[in-house]
Amino acid sequence: MILSLVFFTFSLVFYFITALLYLGHWIFKKKWIGQTATAMSFVALMSTSMILISRAGESGHAPFSNLWESMMLFIWATNIGYLIMEYKHKFKVLGVAVMTFEFLAMLSAFALPYKFKSAEPLNPALQSKWHWMSDLLARWDLQSYAIGWLDFHVFATFVGYAGFAIAFGLSIIYIFKERQETGVSTSRLMAAFPDARIIDELSYRAIAWGFPFLTVGIISGAVWADYAWGTYWSWDPKETWSLITWFVYAAYLHARVTRGWRGRKAAWISIAGFLAVIFLYWGVSFILPGLHAYA
Amino acid sequence: MSEKGKGASTGGGKERSFLHAAGSNIWYFFNSLKLTLGVLITLALVSIIGTVIEQNQPVEQYLAAYGERWTGIIFKTGLHNMYHSWWFLALLAMLALNIVVCTFERFPPKWKSLLNHIPDKFDPRLIEKLAHNKTVTVNTSASTAVERMSKALKKKGYCISQSGSGSESFIYAWRGRVGRLGSDFVHISLLLILLGAIIGSYSGFKSFDAVYVGDLMKVPTAEFKLRLDKFWIDYYDTGQVRQYNSMITIVEDGKEVLTKQIWVNEPLSYKGIRFYQSSYGMAWNRVEEAQIGVRKKGSEEVTDVFTIKWNEKANVPGTPYDVKLVGYTADYEYDKAKGIVTSKSAEPNNPAVMFEIYEGADMIGGALVFLNHPGLYPSLPESANADLVFGGYKGIMYSGISINKDPGTNVVWAGSLVMGLGFYLAFFVYHRRVWVHVRQTGKSAEVKFGGMINKNTLALERELDDIADSIVSDR
Numbered sequence: 001m002i003l004s005l006v007f008f009t010f011s012l013v014f015y016f017i018t019a020l021l022y023l024g025h026w027i028f029k030k031k032w033i034g035q036t037a038t039a040m041s042f043v044a045l046m047s048t049s050m051i052l053i054s055r056a057g058e059s060g061h062a063p064f065s066n067l068w069e070s071m072m073l074f075i076w077a078t079n080i081g082y083l084i085m086e087y088k089h090k091f092k093v094l095g096v097a098v099m100t101f102e103f104l105a106m107l108s109a110f111a112l113p114y115k116f117k118s119a120e121p122l123n124p125a126l127q128s129k130w131h132w133m134s135d136l137l138a139r140w141d142l143q144s145y146a147i148g149w150l151d152f153h154v155f156a157t158f159v160g161y162a163g164f165a166i167a168f169g170l171s172i173i174y175i176f177k178e179r180q181e182t183g184v185s186t187s188r189l190m191a192a193f194p195d196a197r198i199i200d201e202l203s204y205r206a207i208a209w210g211f212p213f214l215t216v217g218i219i220s221g222a223v224w225a226d227y228a229w230g231t232y233w234s235w236d237p238k239e240t241w242s243l244i245t246w247f248v249y250a251a252y253l254h255a256r257v258t259r260g261w262r263g264r265k266a267a268w269i270s271i272a273g274f275l276a277v278i279f280l281y282w283g284v285s286f287i288l289p290g291l292h293a294y295a
Numbered sequence: 296m297s298e299k300g301k302g303a304s305t306g307g308g309k310e311r312s313f314l315h316a317a318g319s320n321i322w323y324f325f326n327s328l329k330l331t332l333g334v335l336i337t338l339a340l341v342s343i344i345g346t347v348i349e350q351n352q353p354v355e356q357y358l359a360a361y362g363e364r365w366t367g368i369i370f371k372t373g374l375h376n377m378y379h380s381w382w383f384l385a386l387l388a389m390l391a392l393n394i395v396v397c398t399f400e401r402f403p404p405k406w407k408s409l410l411n412h413i414p415d416k417f418d419p420r421l422i423e424k425l426a427h428n429k430t431v432t433v434n435t436s437a438s439t440a441v442e443r444m445s446k447a448l449k450k451k452g453y454c455i456s457q458s459g460s461g462s463e464s465f466i467y468a469w470r471g472r473v474g475r476l477g478s479d480f481v482h483i484s485l486l487l488i489l490l491g492a493i494i495g496s497y498s499g500f501k502s503f504d505a506v507y508v509g510d511l512m513k514v515p516t517a518e519f520k521l522r523l524d525k526f527w528i529d530y531y532d533t534g535q536v537r538q539y540n541s542m543i544t545i546v547e548d549g550k551e552v553l554t555k556q557i558w559v560n561e562p563l564s565y566k567g568i569r570f571y572q573s574s575y576g577m578a579w580n581r582v583e584e585a586q587i588g589v590r591k592k593g594s595e596e597v598t599d600v601f602t603i604k605w606n607e608k609a610n611v612p613g614t615p616y617d618v619k620l621v622g623y624t625a626d627y628e629y630d631k632a633k634g635i636v637t638s639k640s641a642e643p644n645n646p647a648v649m650f651e652i653y654e655g656a657d658m659i660g661g662a663l664v665f666l667n668h669p670g671l672y673p674s675l676p677e678s679a680n681a682d683l684v685f686g687g688y689k690g691i692m693y694s695g696i697s698i699n700k701d702p703g704t705n706v707v708w709a710g711s712l713v714m715g716l717g718f719y720l721a722f723f724v725y726h727r728r729v730w731v732h733v734r735q736t737g738k739s740a741e742v743k744f745g746g747m748i749n750k751n752t753l754a755l756e757r758e759l760d761d762i763a764d765s766i767v768s769d770r
């Protein structure tokens with residue numbers, strides 16, 4: 001069995017425990033559970049990093065070249081993003097949404113057929129490294145570790161997705177929280193979450209990270225396409241869906257500066273945006289024809 | 296419009312006010328963030344259609360997939376080439392107009408208020424009205440409290456304007472004003488990117504040409520030519536193709552300017568025109584050289600094999616005749632109606648060579664010789680008492696090069712850079728303003744302060760807490 005899949009098995013268990021701990025912290029409101037949950041999500045992060053590192057060693061290129069690898073990158077980035085948010089804003093209860101999501105993402109990666117998981121050498125059309133980086137690394141004989149526009153493109157895109165995933169979790173909490181605040185519901189569990197106003201703000205912050213990264217991802221993809229195919233934009237389904245997603249989040253940003261669209265409506269746009277991300281990521285690959293292999 | 300209105304003396308007033316009203320209505324229509332939301336969401340929704348209906352396919356495919364009726368509708372509405380249809384472009388134009396009008400309306404006042412932002416004096420009661428405000432009492436004189444406050448604010452990176460003295464002082468502090476320009480940079484960058492796309496669609500082009508090894512190729516719109524020096528294929532040990540390569544040279548004014556090896560995804564770029572390796576093959580209408588044999592009449596034996604190069608003359612051994620190799624076709628076909636020879640396919644299914652026959656300097660005829668059908672037609676004049684046999688050939692490779700030019704690309708990249716800057720300013724540089732009122736109350740000083748931030752209120756709250764701590768304990 002290959003090492004990265006061993007780490008994967010560990011990580012799956014870690015994310016399960018992490019999600020349970022955050023759930024426990026939310027329900028029982030015990031401080032120690034919260035602290036253990038944070039520690040555990042850090043352990044899960046380390047373990048996910050090991051998946052990526054060992055996979056890079058096994059395949060001999062940056063570990064984002066198939067669906068499974070990109071899932072690992074996505075889960076990794078979402079975990080880091082969440083931990084940074086928790087460190088800065090100290091609202092541990094919100095972890096329940098993000099970590100449950102992480103666990104579900106791990107499960108779906110687990111369920112992928114083997115052909116999406118195996119470590120493959122790269123198709124020649126995809127091998128193009130930054131010359132300056134190869135040249136630099138060649139001084140120490142490390143040129144095989146150089147990356148190119150394509151690696152950068154995938155990485156930036158997935159960091160963007162991670163921001164949107166966090167915002168998605170928060171927007172869902174927002175919708176329920178607002179119902180509780182306006183007296184529509186009287187859930188005691190909802191009362192444990194911070195004010196809707198704060199959740200809205202945090203969700204905006206997550207999108208404020210996700211949106212530029214998605215943009216950089218789209219533009220670096222365009223730079224690559226321009227270089228490799230001679231056109232920076234060819235309206236293939238993946239490109240178009242990335243633009244659709246981008247429009248939706250642009251709408252979200254403007255909803256927040258428009259009176260009457262703040263809050264709940266904006267939260268719904270953020271949820272719609274994430275559905276577009278999921279389609280962009282999985283739907284396009286499996287349903288629509290196009291140039292992009294998976295990511 | 297208004298110029299014309301001024302010139303007309305009679306009846307112009309009415310027309311002018313009408314145009315004016317229409318103009319201001321249009322202006323008003325485009326000066327709306329709700330319109331922005333509408334256009335963005337509409338763009339997102341309609342874009343989906345083009346990912347479901349495959350774009351730019353031949354009609355037959357639509358007919359097969361959607362039937363006659365729907366195909367008609369698809370072509371009428373331009374759904375088969377949706378992203379270039381007039382209504383999609385109109386939506387983009389609306390977005391652009393929306394941006395232009397919003398920027399005209401909002402930027403100047405914003406700019407002014409950012410420049411003239413320092414108040415001469417402010418009412419301390421306003422501080423309490425701010426969403427984030429605090430009042431702390433410090434056991435020092437007012438002037439020490441002011442000093443501590445200034446220090447704390449400066450440490451956090453604020454600029455400061457101070458007024459008053461003695462028992463009552465005012466401080467106004469600010470930071471991150473440029474952040475407010477972020478959204479404008481983003482909007483302008485969008486216009487730049489759209490402009491780049493427009494430039495590209497008007498003055499760019501794409502074409503394709505096959506060039507033989509050793510040949511010069513004309514480059515559309517350019518002064519220079521391109522020469523293919525070599526074409527070759529690299530293989531993996533397993534026999535799988537690794538790469539297709541061409542060595543090409545740019546020739547300008549008869550001089551070689553630049554030589555570069557190109558391969559798939561690794562183009563050569565010269566004066567804004569790029570050359571991509573896109574295909575290759577064996578020429579179907581040309582060879583490098585051919586092996587020709589001579590067969591005496593009535594004999595089966597082929598003797599005197601000689602090699603003749605493309606477009607060159609050679610003597611046919613044992614005869615007074617010279618032949619010149621002037622034609623080749625890989626899959627011979629004679630088009631009776633047009634009277635021309637063509638190649639049915641690029642495959643060498645029925646190779647044939649064509650010669651001109653010379654006696655001395657005079658051309659006396661032509662010959663067509665088949666590889667698979669020797670002696671099908673007589674090739675040399677009777678008197679030679681011999682026939683030519685086409686024994687073999689050395690083919691010539693061509694390399695298919697895609698050529699393209701898009702002068703808008705750099706504008707798009709410039710727009711992208713501006714957009715990056717805009718994002719950084721819009722999302723990561725917050726405009727914060729803090730108002731402070733310090734008043735002596737007996738032996739201690741009362742410090743009242745509050746702030747505003749254009750986003751990320753949580754960050755401001757933390758910052759004000761920090762400041763309160765540091766002025767109380769003078770850290």
Ligand code: HEM
Pocket residue numbers: 247250253254257326327328331335390391393394397398401475477478479481482485718721722
């Ligand atoms: C695809 C199109 C657009 C994109 C990507 C875009 C992007 C942005 C971004 C990133 C911001 C900053 C948001 C924030 O700070 O939270 C912003 C703000 C804003 N945008 Fe747009 N925008 C677009 C179209 C428009 C249009 C058409 C208008 C015209 C009304 C507009 C008006 C505004 C306004 C008024 C703000 C707030 C300005 C401020 O707070 O300084 N935007 N836009």
